[in-house]
Amino acid sequence: MYLTHLSLTNFRLFSRLDMDVPRRILLLLGSNAQGKTSLLESIYYLATFTSFHAMSDKQLLNFVATSEELTVARLVAAYQRGDRQHKLEVRLIQDSNGNGGSRLRKEVLLDGVKTPVNQVVGHFNAVIFLPQMTRILEGGPEERRRYLNLASAQADPFFTQALSEYNQAITQRNALLKLLAERGGDASQLDYWDEVLTSRGARIMHSRILAIQEIEQLAIRIHEQLSGGKEVIRLNYQPSYDPLTKPEGQFSLPMQTSAQRDGFSLKQLQQGFAEKLKQVRNEEIMRGVTTVGPHRDEMRIICNGIDLTDFGSRGQLRTAILSLKLAEVDWLKAKTTQWPVLLLDETLAELDVDRRQFLMNYLEKAEQAILTTTDLNLFSTSFVEKCEQWQITSGSVSILDKDL
Numbered sequence: 001m002y003l004t005h006l007s008l009t010n011f012r013l014f015s016r017l018d019m020d021v022p023r024r025i026l027l028l029l030g031s032n033a034q035g036k037t038s039l040l041e042s043i044y045y046l047a048t049f050t051s052f053h054a055m056s057d058k059q060l061l062n063f064v065a066t067s068e069e070l071t072v073a074r075l076v077a078a079y080q081r082g083d084r085q086h087k088l089e090v091r092l093i094q095d096s097n098g099n100g101g102s103r104l105r106k107e108v109l110l111d112g113v114k115t116p117v118n119q120v121v122g123h124f125n126a127v128i129f130l131p132q133m134t135r136i137l138e139g140g141p142e143e144r145r146r147y148l149n150l151a152s153a154q155a156d157p158f159f160t161q162a163l164s165e166y167n168q169a170i171t172q173r174n175a176l177l178k179l180l181a182e183r184g185g186d187a188s189q190l191d192y193w194d195e196v197l198t199s200r201g202a203r204i205m206h207s208r209i210l211a212i213q214e215i216e217q218l219a220i221r222i223h224e225q226l227s228g229g230k231e232v233i234r235l236n237y238q239p240s241y242d243p244l245t246k247p248e249g250q251f252s253l254p255m256q257t258s259a260q261r262d263g264f265s266l267k268q269l270q271q272g273f274a275e276k277l278k279q280v281r282n283e284e285i286m287r288g289v290t291t292v293g294p295h296r297d298e299m300r301i302i303c304n305g306i307d308l309t310d311f312g313s314r315g316q317l318r319t320a321i322l323s324l325k326l327a328e329v330d331w332l333k334a335k336t337t338q339w340p341v342l343l344l345d346e347t348l349a350e351l352d353v354d355r356r357q358f359l360m361n362y363l364e365k366a367e368q369a370i371l372t373t374t375d376l377n378l379f380s381t382s383f384v385e386k387c388e389q390w391q392i393t394s395g396s397v398s399i400l401d402k403d404l
């Protein structure tokens, strides 16, 4: 798929932006603080309905415009998916809550029709590459869950809803656990939440088992090429509730072992998870928190038997992360039959010559890629010639004036 037009109103520094997006590879040149990352953020938002770095959607509203009573930010994309043209619009509406504060609503329109987010996610797909994405490896388990969630949301039409209902159930269940811990009461009140948690949780685990398995296969191939045949990458899913029975006292399977969990049906996962919740119920009431479930899942990335999060060298991390991201692209392509739009924010500056070349070759396969840079010299002349070269200055985009 590819974007044909993007229009932004009151999004970050863009009070107003209207651009026809060229097909294939767009190279966007701009100095610092001109809007490069914000532009990619807006496109990624249209794919995932979340920002990759804002703490809340409120930060996305142009802060000059937000001084008024009512502020509306609009993101509109026209894009081609297969042989059809579509239009996706997101409105972020902020108004006063009557108590001196403000509240924010989100409206999504697909082809002019208001549609719930969880029914739209996955319609327009994008994968983003950011300099800070080694966080996926270096950060805590929540970074790896996020990587998986964002990929799965775009590929699996039921995932977003299951995840959002699961997260709501966790909040409610934790509140109830706390109440039971503090005041006592009938523990069977938990049964309802356990049912919600286990049905949505089973859905999430089922999706993760397959996603990790499939992404791993793609990553292995890419990583082999990227490392010149020297490294084998593995993705090791460590579910908080593990349907595989483990020998007494053994905490998890050895790293090199590929665990086969794809044979478990949704029903089996749900039943097993429900039993586990029963086993830990008393302990959870004491602690006032839900201790097992996909919100505590982990995925480790292993290279030649070494866990990269704990022992990876800088170069190994960068290569592994590139393999993971490219595998995500290939996976989305396989799942949706469409190329996602690739968004690369100054990623090339981070890579050595060989990996840069690998990535540039890869980009030529994709249907559309948008790359930002502060310096055209990071790219080979032959690559630059294949790209549309544009510039961005104070939030305004135009064809690059080469005489400047």
Ligand SMILES: Nc1ncnc2c1ncn2[C@@H]1O[C@H](COP(=O)(O)OP(=O)(O)OP(=O)(O)O)[C@@H](O)[C@H]1O
Binding pocket: 011, 012, 013, 014, 030, 031, 032, 033, 034, 035, 036, 037, 038, 039, 059, 060, 061, 062, 063, 064, 374
């Ligand atoms: N909500 C907002 N409203 C208005 N301006 C904003 C908002 N959020 C960020 N900005 C400003 O937008 C400008 C562009 O930010 P952005 O991160 O897109 O720049 P960039 O071109 O990627 O810069 P760099 O090369 O330093 O990464 C910054 O000056 C930033 O302060």
Ligand SMILES: [Mg+2]
Binding pocket: 036, 037, 038, 345
């Ligand atoms: Mg930037």
